[in-house]
Amino acid sequence: MRASYIEDAEQWERGFEFHADVSVRFSETDMYGHLNNTKVFAYFEYARIEYLKDLNHMAKWLDPKGLTIPIVADLQCDFVKQVYFDEKLRIYVKANSMGNSSVDLHYMAKNERNEIVCTGRGAIVQVGRKDGKPVAWTEEEKLVFLKNS
Template identity: 55%
Template structure:
């Protein structure tokens, strides 16, 4: 298992604490019973939203005229390790790997009910002004909040 965003796999895995559980639905599989390769991104999305809620990071609405920034996915990557099948129960782990001025790198780890790694991933979430479409700095308050939770 080698993804370019993972230097030391054992250390990388140990840094995860938050996860959600999902059961692979029949509609998420192909005619062979394998999970469709696009479904991992849906799982990443739900895990990321639940993780942000857990951290107390607001997910403001872009239609609110007072909102100065909303989190937007700038890129997303998935590396498949092991096949996933209908009815498998997956734990989708999520963590902030790096915090920048206006972005954060989020990492993902999926393990099945046998504690086997099935896929990993990463993505960049950028804080964007919904009126201009330009990136805006993550507030010092938000950075301090994440630091106080020992997330970064």
């Protein structure tokens, strides 16, 4: 793996705890049976939302009276191995670092043979629902992210 955001691959891999499972659907493959490279971002989204629900962050963002929402500021994926129709993948997510109103999340996808098939990273920013301006994490929110990273 040569992703610029991974310094020590073994240590980086050991840092993941949370995961969400997905199966590659036929409609997500190309004419050669490979997973379409754009579909990985939907897998990252699914795992990210499950991770945020697990941390109990989604409840406030989904509350119609809530004051903040998360937005994806950037997202990248580095492909390591080919993935095919009907493979079962485990998508891992962890908080790598925190900013004032952002969190840099890292992703790792493994197949059933426990091989890394892709890695990724991306920042989400908490913003005000009405004005779209960044809203700082509370100390409690920061601790929840960092405790689970």
